[in-house]
Amino acid sequence: MSPSLHQTISILDVPALRMIEQDAERDGVDLMALAALSIADRVSARYPSSSCVWIAAGVGNNGGDALFAAQILHQRGFHVQCMVMQPPVSRRTQAALAECETLNIPIVRDVALLHDLSQLKPAPNLIIDGLLGIGINRAPSDELAGLIAFLNQMNTPILALDVPSGLNAETGEALGEVIRATDTLTFIAQKSGLWMADGADCAGQVLLADLNVNKDAYQSTAGALNLEHDAARIKLKRPRNSHKGRFGSVAVVGGHVGMLGAALLAGRAALAAGAGKVWLNVLDERLAVDVFAPELMIRLANANLGDAHALAIGMGLGQDEAAQLALSHALGYHKASVLDADALNLIAHSPLSETYKTTLRTRTLPAVLTPHPTEAARLLKSSTLDVQANRVAAARRIAREFASVVVLKGAGTVIAHPNGAFKINTTGGSALAVAGQGDVLSGAIAALLGMDIAPFDAACLAVYMHGLAGDAYEAQANGSIGLSASATVPRISSVLNQWLL
Numbered sequence: 001m002s003p004s005l006h007q008t009i010s011i012l013d014v015p016a017l018r019m020i021e022q023d024a025e026r027d028g029v030d031l032m033a034l035a036a037l038s039i040a041d042r043v044s045a046r047y048p049s050s051s052c053v054w055i056a057a058g059v060g061n062n063g064g065d066a067l068f069a070a071q072i073l074h075q076r077g078f079h080v081q082c083m084v085m086q087p088p089v090s091r092r093t094q095a096a097l098a099e100c101e102t103l104n105i106p107i108v109r110d111v112a113l114l115h116d117l118s119q120l121k122p123a124p125n126l127i128i129d130g131l132l133g134i135g136i137n138r139a140p141s142d143e144l145a146g147l148i149a150f151l152n153q154m155n156t157p158i159l160a161l162d163v164p165s166g167l168n169a170e171t172g173e174a175l176g177e178v179i180r181a182t183d184t185l186t187f188i189a190q191k192s193g194l195w196m197a198d199g200a201d202c203a204g205q206v207l208l209a210d211l212n213v214n215k216d217a218y219q220s221t222a223g224a225l226n227l228e229h230d231a232a233r234i235k236l237k238r239p240r241n242s243h244k245g246r247f248g249s250v251a252v253v254g255g256h257v258g259m260l261g262a263a264l265l266a267g268r269a270a271l272a273a274g275a276g277k278v279w280l281n282v283l284d285e286r287l288a289v290d291v292f293a294p295e296l297m298i299r300l301a302n303a304n305l306g307d308a309h310a311l312a313i314g315m316g317l318g319q320d321e322a323a324q325l326a327l328s329h330a331l332g333y334h335k336a337s338v339l340d341a342d343a344l345n346l347i348a349h350s351p352l353s354e355t356y357k358t359t360l361r362t363r364t365l366p367a368v369l370t371p372h373p374t375e376a377a378r379l380l381k382s383s384t385l386d387v388q389a390n391r392v393a394a395a396r397r398i399a400r401e402f403a404s405v406v407v408l409k410g411a412g413t414v415i416a417h418p419n420g421a422f423k424i425n426t427t428g429g430s431a432l433a434v435a436g437q438g439d440v441l442s443g444a445i446a447a448l449l450g451m452d453i454a455p456f457d458a459a460c461l462a463v464y465m466h467g468l469a470g471d472a473y474e475a476q477a478n479g480s481i482g483l484s485a486s487a488t489v490p491r492i493s494s495v496l497n498q499w500l501l
């Protein structure tokens with residue numbers, strides 16, 4: 001997807017969308033007509049009017065959008081074929097269906113006939129999915145699930161209306177059989193579920209038709225897509241008259257015996273993201289030098305951290321007594337900090353857990369916590385399944401309870417601020433789902449913190465850039481397999497430099 005850069009694209013939840021619906025009805029604004037026009041315009045812009053378009057309509061207003069769009073497309077000369085498996089429940093959708101009948105638009109009403117239809121020529125050039133929208137409240141019924149599966153196997157582009165049918169618009173959870181769309185045209189505002197969990201695979205390219213709604217009054221959740229933003233650019237641009245002392249210094253605290261790699265990756269990533277100096281404060285006393293990055297300065301975990309502007313704590317830290325001491329030592333400095341992996345595990349569960357939590361909660365500068373779903377579940381004392389079932393809610397709860405910025409990693413990384421604001425990342429894919437990427441991300445966040453970028457901005461920018469590095473690999477490799485964390489490190493510099501051009 002390509003929303004215009006440098007603008008805020010807000011995310012609304014379903015209650016806010018319902019409020020907009022009610023206010024529009026009160027004010028006599030016909031949002032469904034506007035939605036139908038936006039669908040027809042989208043199709044007209046992409047397909048010649050001789051095209052054959054199948055339009056699947058459900059019983060609610062999502063079906064109404066589809067059936068009113070069917071009429072406009074029919075009038076523009078498209079070969080339209082509607083599918084209405086059950087009598088509409090929504091009044092507007094009933095009216096739309098009656099008008100389609102008046103216009104003699106062909107309508108299939110029996111799921112058994114679909115297989116005959118699939119033999120018909122010409123085959124559809126496009127399928128429009130108007131089966132279920134934000135009103136979904138359970139897994140699709142058997143009949144609907146059968147239709148969804150049938151449409152998915154047609155090997156034809158699918159334009160989903162508002163949300164791919166079968167997907168929870170807020171959580172991105174597939175409630176059962178779900179439409180796998182090529183594109184989703186979503187109305188009024190972005191929905192978090194289009195970017196997260198199963199939504200990341202089912203929504204395809206997400207396009208927004210805002211229907212001229214002024215969303216400001218409804219933005220109760222302060223959610224937005226994580227796009228590029230200008231705030232940090234100014235701090236990252238380097239004048240010719242520069243020296244390394246201007247770019248901040250980072251100390252990575254971790255690297256216990258057998259887990260040194262994690263600390264090395266974080267340190268190298270901090271260098272790649274532009275840190276002026278990087279120390280590795282490690283627990284494994286045997287490491288003297290990183291021969292591939294000899295500029296990393298190696299010392300013991302309990303060494304003085306006063307010289308670092310920012311800390312990355314927890315990469316390969318372990319959880320034994322020495323690790324606990326190292327964490328206490330590092331947290332005692334109250335520096336801009338990112339905490340990952342075993343630092344999070346120790347905060348969630350260890351003899352010093354309550355002390356660590358109090359330290360986090362009383363900091364003046366919020367720390368950045370970067371849990372994956374299982375670490376998030378430990379922090380919340382819940383289950384990974386619960387976290388994944390509502391990633392935004394989980395990230396916001398950790399942010400509030402630990403008074404920290406939270407980066408909940410996974411498909412659709414959520415960045416949450418302790419004040420309730422959150423962003424959902426728009427870059428990155430499964431290429432980044434490999435060991436060590438969390439260490440790379442933490443190193444990059446620490447580098448930006450070291451340049452005095454505010455914790456929430458540093459987290460948003462690093463997550464965005466890390467995702468771009470993954471996307472660049474996927475574009476180049478024609479797939480997502482084979483990107484190692486080490487190979488991601490130099491790509492972080494490339495995307496940052498490109499962005500600063």
Ligand SMILES: NC(=O)C1=CN([C@@H]2O[C@H](COP(=O)(O)OP(=O)(O)OC[C@H]3O[C@@H](n4cnc5c(N)ncnc54)[C@H](OP(=O)(O)O)[C@@H]3O)[C@@H](O)[C@H]2O)[C@@H](O)CC1
Pocket residue numbers: 017018020021022031032035058059060061062063065089090131132133134135136137138139140141144161162163187188
């Ligand atoms: N917000 C706005 O301002 C605008 C909204 N607009 C459009 O309206 C859409 C929302 O419409 P909506 O509320 O009618 O919900 P929608 O998803 O069409 O259907 C719900 C119906 O399906 C049923 N049902 C639920 N789950 C089911 C299942 N698993 N399997 C089978 N049935 C199931 C449920 O009935 P139930 O059986 O629960 O009584 C209910 O009747 C929205 O996505 C957008 O496209 C636009 O016009 C622009 C302005």
Ligand SMILES: [K+]
Pocket residue numbers: 062129130131132133160161162163164165
């Ligand atoms: K839909």
